[in-house]
Amino acid sequence: MxxxxxxxxxxxxxxxxxxxxxxxxxxxxxxxxxxxxxxxxxxxxxxxxxxxxxxxxxxxxxxxxxxxHNLDETWIYALCRDKNDQNCCYSLDPNCSRMSWKLVQGIPSRILKRKGVGFEILGKKVYLMGGCGWCEDASDEVFCFDVSTDSWFESASLPIARSYFACEVLNGKIHTIGGLGSKQSDTNSWDTYDHHTNCWKSQSEPNLVHEIEDSVVFEGKIYIRCSVPCISSRVFAMVYEPSSGTWEHADADLASGWHGPAVVIDGRLYVLDQSSGTRLMMWRKESNAWVMVKRLSQSLTRPPCRLVAIGKRIFVIGKGLSTVTFEVDGGTNIGGVMVGSSISKLSSSDCDLVSCKLLML
The missing domain is CATH 1.20.1280 (Monooxygenase)
Known part of the structure; x- marks a missing residue:
């Protein structure tokens, strides 16, 4: 031997x-x-x-x-629903001189028609998680796209089947939160995925609700914006404290002004408020208040929109993947309205944007 x-x-x-x-x-x-x-x-x-x-x-x-060696490049990935009501995924290289969205090929057929699919990025992989169908309960399946090989494969399943849930990356792990499950108790829980072990861990939290409208990682914590429409019109936010592993109610003033998709730049929380025109709002922690940064030209945005930020540059992405980009500190103003460069919507599609995330490689 x-x-x-x-x-x-x-x-x-x-x-x-x-x-x-x-x-x-x-x-x-x-x-x-x-x-x-x-x-x-x-x-x-x-x-x-x-x-x-x-x-x-x-x-x-x-x-x-x-x-x-700081050679990595940040691309934007977007999950959409096309005109056939199927999932599709696109990527955008924001450093390209002629920016345009490119279709990511090969989404597994088993997940094409599911709604409420979780969308997240960890490392150099894009994850599509859970979801449900017209005659199909919430799924626990997870599919992964490795951008370095341009290939799809099935990853470790969620411990609890979910659809229409929040997901964020914190401390190098994916967190899937709330949503709709096979049982009522499934909504009061969250799961954590460790890609080093390819394993999920599930935890319960009675205060979590399934109606989660948005989420963001801010100051090293996960914030979720929730609503309970069956009980009242009240909107509130909860925050996950990783040091204690607990969920608590977030500041009421912060929650009251969180009317739209959120993004963090240089430790500042920004929200795109689309309830009355299109306004970029900033949370000023020192005064515990929301302040308006600028209004955006409504002729350029196609709500409902989502936000991502690369450096100080914000990308406002809307229906059909129409995209407006501007520097948060230096956007051009015309008549008090902030304008920036734009990327035309997909020529052959009027798809609905579900989510968008950043991938560094």
Whole structure:
């Protein structure tokens, strides 16, 4: 037995020594440094060069190198419902000189028609979770898209079947919260996914409700905006404190002005209020009040909209993936209305936007 182990080890070392270099004439560490600097838009072409390049493009080694040396690029991914009432996913490279949304191919057929699907991004993977159908109860299935390989696969299932739930990433883990489940008790719970172990952990919380309208990570905590329309018109917010693992009611003043999608920039919480025109609001913690930053031109936005932010740049994404982008500190004003550059909606689609998230690679 000992002889065979040494023989195998020798064979492996010999194979490594005879393996062709990534780039002829360069040590592999130098080659990786070169390839890591090539923009993401060309990664699909690089995977076609050779098996070694394909494996490198999908490796944690390249991903970690790009992150460590600030070579990573942030793309926007959006989950939509198309004109056939099916799920579809699009990506946007905001650094491209001619910005346009690109369809992500190959969404698994089992999840195409489900509604209330959870949408989240962790690392270099896009997750589609749960959902339900017309004649189908809430599902526990999770499908994952690896952007480094352009491939879909099935991931570890949710511990509790859910649809129409909130999901956020906090401390490197996905949190799925509330929503509709197979049983009434399922709504008073949340799950946490650890991608290192590929396992979920479920926890209960009696104060959680299934009607969650929005969520955001702010000051290292998860905030959810809730409503209880069957009981009253009251809207309130709850906050998850990771240090104690508990949910509490958030500040009432914060909750009262949270009328729309939220995003955090430089530690500041912004909300796109679409209840009366389109206004960008900011939560001023020092005075415990919401203040208006600027109004946005209604001719450019197509509500209902969602928000993402890259640096100080906000992307307002609406129906048909029509997109307006502006710097939060330096948008151009015309007649008191903030305007910015825009990306036209999809030419052949009037899809409804479900959610949008950022992915760094």
């Amino acid at each position: 000992e002889y065979h182990q040494n023989s195998s080890s020798y064979g492996t070392n010999e194979m490594k020594q005879t393996q062709a270099p990534l780039i002829c004439g360069l040590p592999d560490d130098i080659a990786i440094s070169c390839l890591a600097r090539i923009p993401r838009i060309y990664h699909a072409a690089l995977r076609c060069v050779s098996k070694r390049w394909r494996d490198l493009m999908a490796s944690e080694e390249l991903y970690s190198y790009r992150m460590k």
